[in-house]
Amino acid sequence: MEKTVQLYEGKAKKVYATEDETLCIVSYKDDATAFNGLKKGTIVGKGIVNNRMSNLLMQLLEMKGVPTHFVKELSDRETLVKKVQIVPLEVIIRNVSAGSFAKRYGVEEGIVFDEPTIEFSYKNDDLGDPLLNSYHALALHLATKEEIETIKAMAFRVNEVLVEYFKALGIRLVDFKLEFGRLPDGKIVLADEISPDTCRLWDLATNEKLDKDRFRRDMGGVEDAYKEVFRRLMGE
Numbered sequence: 001m002e003k004t005v006q007l008y009e010g011k012a013k014k015v016y017a018t019e020d021e022t023l024c025i026v027s028y029k030d031d032a033t034a035f036n037g038l039k040k041g042t043i044v045g046k047g048i049v050n051n052r053m054s055n056l057l058m059q060l061l062e063m064k065g066v067p068t069h070f071v072k073e074l075s076d077r078e079t080l081v082k083k084v085q086i087v088p089l090e091v092i093i094r095n096v097s098a099g100s101f102a103k104r105y106g107v108e109e110g111i112v113f114d115e116p117t118i119e120f121s122y123k124n125d126d127l128g129d130p131l132l133n134s135y136h137a138l139a140l141h142l143a144t145k146e147e148i149e150t151i152k153a154m155a156f157r158v159n160e161v162l163v164e165y166f167k168a169l170g171i172r173l174v175d176f177k178l179e180f181g182r183l184p185d186g187k188i189v190l191a192d193e194i195s196p197d198t199c200r201l202w203d204l205a206t207n208e209k210l211d212k213d214r215f216r217r218d219m220g221g222v223e224d225a226y227k228e229v230f231r232r233l234m235g236e
């Protein structure tokens, strides 16, 4: 399948149309941004790690009964996916306090929750992705009641599968962001990516950060952290 026109260039990926109007090709870049685009940089090799990691995890999730947009890995950086209409919600699941949760509620990072939490942000860069609840999402017609219920159930199922999977690799899945989309028949599938850009991943033994927080917080060792996650995923 060949790329035709570029449909979109985002902060981390480009999206291309193909000859098949139901499919598109995503191309992962090494560009990194944080704080809604305020901080910019490059993480060498990130595009390859994020592409291959997302594809591996999407295939695992498919096997566990979670429908995804994944079709076929085309190269190190490019993947054929089902074209979806993205539901403009960032769905965030948390197992451990960190990031904006810790800041907003004035608690330290690293508190292990009894049960995972879920929250939504309105995917809107101009507004800075504001937090909203499901009633707000309904009022704004971002999704239907049924879609929101489906998305919640799928997101918690993704968490169950990934927590267990990462644990076996010596990694604690602290939190992550998911995006969902609608296929032409209205079916909801998991879309976008699952990578160290979109997850907080801490070494189980040392709590060392193996994710984009190293870039956000100028901690150094960013490339090595991405490579380390990838190495463990590859079973090395």
Ligand code: ADP
Pocket: 008, 009, 010, 011, 012, 013, 014, 015, 024, 069, 081, 082, 083, 084, 085, 086, 179, 181, 191, 192, 193
């Ligand atoms: P952003 O838009 O936040 O800068 P990216 O650089 O990752 O993010 O751009 C990729 C874009 O492609 C995102 O807007 C994402 O919602 C969208 N997307 C992801 N998967 C699909 C898909 N299967 N079909 C259509 N769009 C998708």
Ligand code: UDP
Pocket: 090, 092, 098, 099, 100, 101, 129, 175, 176, 177, 197, 198, 199, 200, 212
């Ligand atoms: N996240 C993301 N994209 C966003 C916002 C958050 O991928 O636009 C991920 C982030 O990497 C983390 C989780 O969602 O794994 C929770 O992020 P948080 O709300 O703590 O926000 P942040 O600290 O990134 O501002």
